[in-house]
Amino acid sequence: MPQMTDERVRAGLMREEDLSLLHEVSMKTAGVSRLEMCIQCGTCGGSCPAAADMDHTPRMLFAMLRAGMREEVLRSNTPWICVSCYHCVVRCPQEVHIADVMYTLKSMAIRAKLYQDSTAPHFSQTFVGMVETFGRGFELGLASRHYLRYFPLRLPGMAPMGFGMITKGRMPLAPRKIKHMTQLKAILKRAKHLELTS
Amino acid sequence: MNKYLLYPGCSLESSAKAYAESLNAILEPLDIQLEEIEDWNCCGATEYLGINLIPAYSLIARNLALAVKQMDGAHTLVAPCSACYLNLAKADHYMQERPALGTKVNEALAAGGLEYKPGTLDVRHLLDVLIYDVGLDAIKKKVTRPLSGLKVAPYMGCMLPRPDYKHRWSDHEHPTELEDLLRVLGADVIDYPLTTSCCGGHMTQIGPETAFELICRLVAGADERGAHLMATVCPMCQLNLDAYQGEMNGYFGTDYHMPILFFTQLMGLAFGKDPDELGIGTELVSSRQALMHIGVEVPAAPEPTARRKKEEGLPMPSRLLRNGHKHEKEAVR
């Protein structure tokens, strides 16, 4: 195996830094990912309600990780299609933290600017932007920003829903803000620094 | 009186205020006290975790740290939202499983003068506390208006029974807790094998086709089995199944009308409370007809969409509103 990967590096099929992709993903995942333990049984893909829309099943994606296919992995839509339903997680015989690995891959794809699907990262980033500004979620701000940018054609179909939500008092027009925003900002600033330096 | 700390989560202030109202209405009969964490912040839902690891966990952990300050004998932190519950439980769990993460999160918290020692709090979902602390017997004693004749599909969703770090539920895929509770309320609980299937999570926002498939499967499954309504335990499930049901119908050309109520609303009804104390009527797919089966009269809400002008939707440039007549009819429902 090591010899084979060496050969692949020499043949230009694999880069030096890809050798440790599996390890890198595992290290960046919260908790103990157990990614190395995957036995390629396919239970995850077979349990996944969203598999039909994924470029790769989780099983396939993990094989690609092991093969060091960094770019292909980070371009895959799979982590973005994952709905975090944890079906695969409770069924995986090796107890791989599959859903958490998907979160790691999303953050790596954003950082490497390799994500292929552009709406999901925008949604996550807009959401996080709201939280970092107000400390609380703001559905209306999020919805209008995200839909205007990516789903303008969906808006007419959604307008009655948005209107219903507003008239029934389920969608406040202004965000709520927490009191100690400076405290939260200080925490997040330190956290981001730690993220980059670790 | 049993005191618990409460992490309400953003939805309970907005899209799921019916959940908050109905929860408030049943606290007194059940003799529990919930003390809200002061100045709690958003848990990041399923979004922050996919961007940055340490900031995401620090965001969650700030709430845990604030809760500890208010413990004063109580050590259970209750979350009514399944997504918030999982995030809070996950942070507590992984900070223990991976001490390096715990150390870094605490370094970040220190910048705000806070700290959290993992394991200090017991993070639990509201349904768990009602079933395992209050107990089905005590709940049964408070029932004055049994829900007999009301056919209910018990919908637990994914993030409550899974991954279940602390092994609290009877099963990961077919847990019986919600149906046990509904039965105690007198409801006619239908057999609903989809009880822990996914509602689509954030896919309603980013990949609607995927979400519509999942929503349709759940709603059709309940409808085929004769349910009058579905009971949910999570604001995200409620929002997806209720608010997007019209758009889903438009997408598939179907005509489902499945009301989605929070289990606390059904508890309130069974305890004899008035529908308007329980936020009933704020659902977009009206439960009015369904509740007639238990003799509950919900005043007919003036149908807001009936005289709707197109411009009344989300604030948006009117140019975007032009070519959507196709979906409009279905989505009004």
Ligand code: SF4
């Ligand atoms: S279920 Fe687990 S062991 Fe099987 S392929 Fe998926 S991740 Fe690997």
Ligand code: SF4
């Ligand atoms: S957690 Fe993600 S990958 Fe696993 S079954 Fe659910 S959607 Fe599929």
